[in-house]
Amino acid sequence: MASNPTVVQPHAASVQMPSEFKTEYHPRSARATLYQMFDEFGITQEMQHAPVDEEPWRPFRSRGDFEFSEIALDAALNKSQINALLELISRIAQGQAQITLKNETDLSRAWDNAAAELTPFSKHEVPVIYKRKEQEYEVHTRPVWDWALDLLDNPLLAPHFVWDACRVYKHNGTDFERFFNEPWTGDRWWDIQSSLPPDVENAVPFCFILYADKSKLSSHGTVKGYPVVVRCANLPVDIRNGEGFGGGRVVGWLPIVPDDAAEEGKLGYTTLKRVVWHESFFKLLEHVAQHSKTGYSHKGYNGIPRWLFPVILILSADYEEQCMMSLIRGRGGKCPCPVCLVPLAELHDLSKSYPIRTVEEAQEALRIYGCSKAEGEQILKALGLRPVANVFWLILRSSPHDALSLDRLHSLHAGLWKHLLEELKKILDLSKQTLYPALNILMHRASPVGHQRFAWIGLDLHTERTLAAIDAELLVFDAELKVYTRPNEKLHGPLKGHLSPSNEWKGYRDASKFTRYICVILRLIHIIHNCIDRYFALGDGGLDEDIDVPVAFNGHVKLGSPVPPLDILGVESRGQTDRAFQSFRRKFSEFINNALPTYGHQLTSWLHPGDFKIHEHRYLKVTMSRLWTGGKIPTTFGATPKFHGRPRFDHALIQLTAEETAFVQLIFMFRCHISNLGPFEFALVQPYTARVGPRRTDSTFKLTRVKAVPRSSSILSRAVLVPDSEHQDEYFVVDHIDGDMFLRMKHI
Structure with missing residues (x-):
């Protein structure tokens, strides 16, 4: 129900496509291509027949x-x-x-x-020779393969394991477009499965995700170590990233070589740290290394025998730990990337590609170093590598350079933002919200420096089109970066120093630009606080009113937080302060008399809602389907004049007709009982469908702008709209609040 008198007539549902999802399995799986409807996607036969643990208290006797x-x-x-x-x-x-x-x-x-029943921790002593003296380092480990066997023996997890690589597609109305949402949908898993021994029946990869980061082991910070966390990539993301069965587990604490000011910076001391780390890590992977060559026979709960070949699929770490894992020399080396051989002097040019590092190349360099240190050191130096054997070389198909990639958490959330906007870390999800208030002050004329392109790479799901778009945007960013930084020949100043807090912005020649940029940041602090307070109403949980037992309709929608009922004239009296409620009785009467017959309700006479009791609700919970993956998203909405002391009227993207969608603001949610027909639920909304002209900002930043109609339908997704302070009733759509909204906007 819209807030203007125009009645939206629902159209007949369009003919549904025969299938929406296509899954192509790896040839070695001997599985036929699978076509599924939206509600079927992601559900396997094994999951449908998951065993019920009748005695969950085991191994206790009762x-x-x-x-x-x-x-x-x-x-x-x-x-x-x-x-x-x-x-x-x-x-x-x-x-x-x-x-x-x-x-x-x-x-x-x-x-x-x-x-x-669970694999215990063990203590090991790792001997290392340094300066012709043997030193011992204590390692506490839970062998990774023993942890894997714990997972394999759990009957509750068994139905959720995915063994075969696949390529998944969703029909976009024209053809099937490939997307990537789980490790087994990527090319690397496919290539790994293709490389397994062809004469071994049912050979599949068992894929590990390993995370390591230097941490304090004591409350005083005097004892440090490397906690190692392992996850199983064969389990779905909600299980492997959860805290219950199948979630990540700490499987070891690696020692850290004590600080020695006299030795710091010397090649031997630096090499010692790498040797201790990799020798210690071997205690975790000893059995994994063995089984990666021979395989491991395992029979699942369904009786199907498989040969499991363990693989390190993903290494998750910040840059410092990536240097340790890949054994590169870091940002001071000639090739500071842990993945490819881009020279230090060419880091600024994103339009060029360089060869990917290989294990064979590093092994050959280390072999030469063993024969001739002088010759080998020159080769290792050119490659930016340390003269140390890498523990991951022992595991077949587990090149650390293939397993490493950009760590978004450290690079963006705790990297760029940490260095530039230290004071703004207190605001939740700041990096997603800053752009829109920034647009109101970083105007092209006022701040050419601040008016640069922003890029987003944090989607939790990618398609072929989004990956191509990122490649294109990187080239645009590359051009902007060159204009802004004015790189010198070697770029050592601006590109080496910008990661160090003590050298922040070193190399930028125009001090006035930097000063103006800092002033912009300080203004952003004030504006964002106001924006968060006003538009997102962050509170300490829940609505101010108690949420009653929800009222359910259509299965996936529930109303809650009821207020005392009013008659329809009482509702219409709100029109004195809010034009949306003016002539409410007449508009509601027209709406129900025209809309109900289109939904199959036969009316014998014109309905007069004058005696209806209106039961307002200020809370709505909707279980919506994700656009691409078919998963479910429980989402809550509010429409209340008082949410933690402030108004809250949320926005939504709704299916206006069978062919048309629209952004709306929820004004008034209610239910009422219609004689002889039963209870119905409605929402008075303000559509954002007014005509709006093109703006320079929109094309520059690729933004979607909507405008509210004067205040005088099924929900697809909750929406966040941020007002443009220079244009009344015009809003920017926050399309990167999550991956689903981003893809919906691209689809629209």
């Missing part, structure tokens, strides 16, 4: 044993307390709970049995 042991642990009971409690329970339980424990020894045995 549920009563498990519950008692949990209570004993929570209460930190001592031996005498445990014995006394067991004696009491044995006398009074009388079959109400099956407790087989008789004494503390039984409980300890049960705990020991439970602990044996």
Whole structure:
């Protein structure tokens, strides 16, 4: 129901395509190409028949044993307390709970049995020779392959493992377009599976994701180490990135060579740190390295035997740790990229491509170094490599240079923003929101420096078109960067120093531009605080009103937070302060009498809503489908004059007709009972469909601008709109708030 008197007539639903998703499986899987509808995509037959664990308390002998042991642990009971409690329970339980424990020894045995079900940590001593003296470093590890076996033996996880590479496509109305949303949909998994021994039946990769980062091991920060976290890439993202079964686990703590001011900067000391790291990491991967060559036979819960070949698919780390993992010499080396051989002096030119680093190339350089240090050092120096054997070389198909890539978390969220906008870290998701208020002050005439292109690479799902768009935008950014930085011949100043806080902006020649830019940043702090407070109404959780039991309609939509009912005249009285409610009774009457018949409700006479009781709701929860992946997104909306002390009237993208979508602002959500037809739910909305002329800003930044009609339908997605301060009733669509909205806007 729109806020103007025009009644939108729903159109007949268009004919649905025979299939929306196509999945091509790797030839070695012997699986036919699969075509699926939207609601079927992502659901496999194995998931449909997932086993139910009838005895989740195992390895305890009964549920009563498990519950008692949990209570004993929570209460930190001592031996005498445990014995006394067991004696009491044995006398009074009388079959109400099956407790087989008789004494503390039984409980300890049960705990020991439970602990044996998971791989324990082990301590190792790693000997390393430095300056002709042997030094030992302590490593605590849980072997990665033993952790993998724990996952494989879990019947609740078994249906969710994905073994075969595939290429997935979604029909865009013209043809099938490929997209990438899980590791097994990428080319690397496909290539790895193609390289497995052809004579081994059902050979599949078991893919690991490893994360390592230097961290403090004590509250005082005096003890440091490298915690190593492992995840299984064969499990879906919501499982492997979760905190429950199948989520990431710490599998080791690698030692750090103590600081030595006298040795710092010397080649031998720098090499020692790398040797200790890689020798220690081997304790984690010892069995993985062996099985990567021979494979590991495993029979799943469905009885299908597979030969698993472990692979390090992804190495997740910031740049400092990437240097350690790839054994490059860092930003001071001649080739500072851990992935390719781009020379230091050519880092600024994004239009050029360079060869990818290879394991064979590094191994050959190290072999020459072993024969002749002088000759080998020259080759290693030219490649930007350290004279150390890489632990990942021991694992077939696991080149660290293929496994590494841009770390978005450290590079963007904690890198660029950390250095430039330290004070703004307090605001949630600032990097996604800053652009729009910035447009109101970084105008082309006022600040040519600030009026540069912004790029977004943080989508959680990519398609062939988005990847091509990123390649194109990188070239645009490259051209802008060259104009702004005026790079000198070697670019050592602006491109080496900009990563260091102490050398921030060193190399920029125009001091007035830099000063103006900083002033812009300071103004942004004030504007963004106001923007967040006013338009996003960040609070400490929930609506001010208690959310009642939601009212459900159409299965995926629920209303909540009701307020006392009003008659329709009481609603119309709001028109004194809000024009959207003027003539509410007449407009509502026209709407229901014209709209209800189109939805199959037969009317014998004109409905007069004068006696209707209007039950307002200020909370809406909608379970929506993602545009590409078919997954579900639970999303909440608010339409209330008071949300943590401020108005909150959310925006949404709705299906206006069968062929047309529109952005709207929710003004008034309500339900009412219509005689002889039952209860119905409605929303009064303000459409953002007014005609708006082109603006220079829109074409420059590739923005979508919408304008509200004067205030006088199924939801597709929640929307964030930011006002343009120079043009009344005009808004920018925040299309990169998440990947789904970005793709919807491209689709629209």
